[in-house]
Amino acid sequence: MSEIRSDKHTPEKPETLLLRNIDKVVGRDVHLENINLEFESSAINVVLGRTLSGKTSLLRILAGLDRPTRGTIEINGKDVTGVSVRKRSVAMVYQQFINYPSLSIYENIASPLKIAGFKKAEIDRHVRKTAEMLHIDDLLDRLPTELSGGQQQRTAIARALVKDAELLLLDEPLVNLDYKLREELRLELQEIFRQHKSIVVYTTTEPSEALMLEGNIVLIDQGCVIQSGPTRKVYHNPAALKAAEIFSDPPINYIDATVQAGTACLGQDIEFPLPPHMSSLLSGEYIFGVRSSHLFLLRTGESDLEMHAKVELSEINGSETFIHVDCGYCQMVVQEDGVRSARIGAEIKVYVSPSCFFVYNKEGNLVASPSNGVVQPMPG
Amino acid sequence: MEKWDNNKAWFLVLPVFAIVAFSAVIPLMTVVNYSVQDIFGPGQRVFVGAEWFKATLADRRLHEALWRQFLFSGLVLLIEMPLGVMIALAMPKRGWGVSFSLVTLALPLLIPWNVIGTIWLIFTRPDIGLFGSIINSMGIAFDHTASPLDAWITLMLMEVWHWTPLVALLAYAGLRAIPEVYYQAAKIDGASAWATFRYIQLPKMRGVLTIALLLRFMDSFLIYAEPFVLTGGGPGNSTTFLSIYLVKLAVGQFDLGPAAAFSIIYFLIVLALCFVFYQVLQNVGRGEKA
Incomplete structure (x- = not known):
C-alpha cells in the first residue's frame, strides 16, 4: 500500500502531528486542558489513561470530529485545526465493532477505497491483501453479524488500514474482546503497525497493553498530560505519583x-x-x-x-x-x-x-x- | 435428556394455553363448524361439506372486495412507510423538541377508530366541513358521499393521518438505538448523507420497520370502522372492503355458513401474506453487492 503515497512522502522522513495548547471545554466541563504533544509515524503512540480521563476527547480532536476550544493541530507542519473530518486523511477503529451492517466483509473493506475513487482492479488487490494480513480473507462473502467479535474487529481494522490515511486512530480497540483474542490481535497489530507508515495513536486503560506495544506513551489524567516519552523510560521513571498510579496495575x-x-x-x-x-x-x-x-x-x-x-x-x-x-x-x-x-x-x-x-x-x-x-x- | 427431567415446568405454560384456547382456538373452531353447515335456525342445520368454500371462492363481489383491499393496503403502505421514516429522520434528537414531537405524534393514536371516522366525516363534508367547504369553494367538487374517488381520498387521508405516527414512532425508536460511533465512522469515511441513510440507518432500522410494515399491513387489510362510519361501504360498492362485505354477509343477511367460510379464507390470506412479508424482509438487503 505504500506505493499510493510514495509520491508525497519520502520514507526516511517521519510524519509528525503536533498539538499546541489544546483546550476542549464543553459547557462547564473541561475535557482537555493545555495539551502539548508531538506524535510521530516512526513508532506507535500509546495514550494511557483511565476511563473518562480524556482519551476519547483527544482522539476526536485528532480526527477532526470536534474542534478544540483553543489551540492548533499541525500535520507535517500544516495547520489543520479547522479542516473538516471529511477533508482529512484519517482512519479510526473503535471499542465497538463498527462495520456497515448490510454490506459483506469485502464491501466493508472496499468502502473507503470506493469513496476515494479507486479503480475496480486496484480495490480488489488492496482488499484481498489487507484481508489476508488480518486473516479474514476466507470470510469476505459473509456479513458482519455472521462473524465473531474478534473477526468483526479485524474487519473494522482492515477497513481502517486499507484507507492508508495519514493518521490511524485506535480507541481501545481490544477492550471488548476476550483475553485470548486480545493477546493474539495485539501481537499481530504490533507487526502491522511496524510496517505501516501512518501516525498511529492507540488508546488503552491497561498498563500491560501499553508496555507490550512499546513505542511512545502519553499518560493522561483528568484532561491533562501527566507525562510523555518512550514507553519503557516512562515506566521506569514515572515523574509524578499520579503517573506511577496510572502506569501500574x-x-x-x-x-x-x-x-x-x-x-x-x-x-x-x-x-x-x-x-x-x-x-x-x-x-x-x-x-x-x-x-x-x-x-x-x-x-x-x-x-x-x-x-x-x-x-x-x-x-x-x-x-x-x-x-x-x-x-x-x-x-x-x-x-x-x-x-x-x-x-x-x-x-x-x-x-x-x-x-x-x-x-x-x-x-x-x-x-x-x-x-x-x-x-x-x-x-x- | 436432562431437559425433560423437570416435568412440572409444563404447568407454567398452562395458563397461556388456557388463554389462547379461549381467545383464539375455541372461537375459530366455532367458525370452522359454521362453515361446513347450512343453518336455518337453532337445531336446524345440514352438513354441506366444502360447498360454502366453493361458493365463496367463486363470489365475484368477494373478488372485487379483495382487489379493492389489496389496492388500499398497497397505497397505505406506499405512503405511510416512507412518510413515517421521513418524519422520524426530521424529528429532533435532543432537547424539549423530543417530548413535544413525541406527544404530538402520539395524539392521533389515542383517538378511538369510530371517533376518527366521525371527525373526518364532518371535516370533509362539503356543506359544513372545514376541509370540504374550502375545497368546494375553490371550485373543485368534492363529496365523499357521491364520488368513489373522493371517498377513497378521504379514507386515505384518514388512514395516513391516523397511523403514520405509529410508523414514525417505531422508526424514531430504531434511529435512536444506533450508537453515535456509527455516524462518526461514516463521517471519517467521508460518506454522504444518503450513503449514511442507505448503509447505516436503513439496515439498522430493519427490525422496527419489519414490525411497522407487518402491523400496518394487517391493520389496513382488516380496516372496518372508517369506511363503515364514512359511507358504509359506498358510494356504490366503492369502499366495500373485505371486512365490510363480511359483516354485510354475516349480520346483514345472516348467512352464517358463507360468512364463516369467508372468515376462514380471509384469515388464511392475512396469515399467508404476513408470512411472505416476513420472509422477504428477513432476506432483503442481506449480503447485497452495493
Whole structure:
C-alpha cells in the first residue's frame, strides 16, 4: 500500500502531528486542558489513561470530529485545526465493532477505497491483501453479524488500514474482546503497525497493553498530560505519583517515609540504610512508591525489609493473586504469581527490597528511581 | 435428556394455553363448524361439506372486495412507510423538541377508530366541513358521499393521518438505538448523507420497520370502522372492503355458513401474506453487492 503515497512522502522522513495548547471545554466541563504533544509515524503512540480521563476527547480532536476550544493541530507542519473530518486523511477503529451492517466483509473493506475513487482492479488487490494480513480473507462473502467479535474487529481494522490515511486512530480497540483474542490481535497489530507508515495513536486503560506495544506513551489524567516519552523510560521513571498510579496495575503502593542522616524510616519500627539510588537524598519527609510486583511473601534477598501486615482482601486476577494488606502505617497490594489463598485477617509478613523504591517528594514529584533511566528487565 | 427431567415446568405454560384456547382456538373452531353447515335456525342445520368454500371462492363481489383491499393496503403502505421514516429522520434528537414531537405524534393514536371516522366525516363534508367547504369553494367538487374517488381520498387521508405516527414512532425508536460511533465512522469515511441513510440507518432500522410494515399491513387489510362510519361501504360498492362485505354477509343477511367460510379464507390470506412479508424482509438487503 505504500506505493499510493510514495509520491508525497519520502520514507526516511517521519510524519509528525503536533498539538499546541489544546483546550476542549464543553459547557462547564473541561475535557482537555493545555495539551502539548508531538506524535510521530516512526513508532506507535500509546495514550494511557483511565476511563473518562480524556482519551476519547483527544482522539476526536485528532480526527477532526470536534474542534478544540483553543489551540492548533499541525500535520507535517500544516495547520489543520479547522479542516473538516471529511477533508482529512484519517482512519479510526473503535471499542465497538463498527462495520456497515448490510454490506459483506469485502464491501466493508472496499468502502473507503470506493469513496476515494479507486479503480475496480486496484480495490480488489488492496482488499484481498489487507484481508489476508488480518486473516479474514476466507470470510469476505459473509456479513458482519455472521462473524465473531474478534473477526468483526479485524474487519473494522482492515477497513481502517486499507484507507492508508495519514493518521490511524485506535480507541481501545481490544477492550471488548476476550483475553485470548486480545493477546493474539495485539501481537499481530504490533507487526502491522511496524510496517505501516501512518501516525498511529492507540488508546488503552491497561498498563500491560501499553508496555507490550512499546513505542511512545502519553499518560493522561483528568484532561491533562501527566507525562510523555518512550514507553519503557516512562515506566521506569514515572515523574509524578499520579503517573506511577496510572502506569501500574494494581496502582502503585505508597509508604510515608522519613530520611535522616543516611537512613530511612518507615512507620515506627523499620529503619534501613539508604540504598545506592537514594544515597544523595537530603533529610526530610518523602513518599516511597513500590509496585505490587516488587512485594513478596517470602524473603528474596539479604537486604529485604520485613513488614508485618494483616490481610484485608485477597482477589484472583487471571493467573495472579492480589492480596490487599494493612501494615498500620500504609496499605498495600501484593501481587503473587499463581492462585493463592490468604485468610482474611491473617497476620503475614511482606518482603520488599529497598532498591525497588521510587522516591517522591511531598509535592508528588520523582526524586529518585531504582533505574535512573537504566532499562531493567520488565516484570511479569 | 436432562431437559425433560423437570416435568412440572409444563404447568407454567398452562395458563397461556388456557388463554389462547379461549381467545383464539375455541372461537375459530366455532367458525370452522359454521362453515361446513347450512343453518336455518337453532337445531336446524345440514352438513354441506366444502360447498360454502366453493361458493365463496367463486363470489365475484368477494373478488372485487379483495382487489379493492389489496389496492388500499398497497397505497397505505406506499405512503405511510416512507412518510413515517421521513418524519422520524426530521424529528429532533435532543432537547424539549423530543417530548413535544413525541406527544404530538402520539395524539392521533389515542383517538378511538369510530371517533376518527366521525371527525373526518364532518371535516370533509362539503356543506359544513372545514376541509370540504374550502375545497368546494375553490371550485373543485368534492363529496365523499357521491364520488368513489373522493371517498377513497378521504379514507386515505384518514388512514395516513391516523397511523403514520405509529410508523414514525417505531422508526424514531430504531434511529435512536444506533450508537453515535456509527455516524462518526461514516463521517471519517467521508460518506454522504444518503450513503449514511442507505448503509447505516436503513439496515439498522430493519427490525422496527419489519414490525411497522407487518402491523400496518394487517391493520389496513382488516380496516372496518372508517369506511363503515364514512359511507358504509359506498358510494356504490366503492369502499366495500373485505371486512365490510363480511359483516354485510354475516349480520346483514345472516348467512352464517358463507360468512364463516369467508372468515376462514380471509384469515388464511392475512396469515399467508404476513408470512411472505416476513420472509422477504428477513432476506432483503442481506449480503447485497452495493
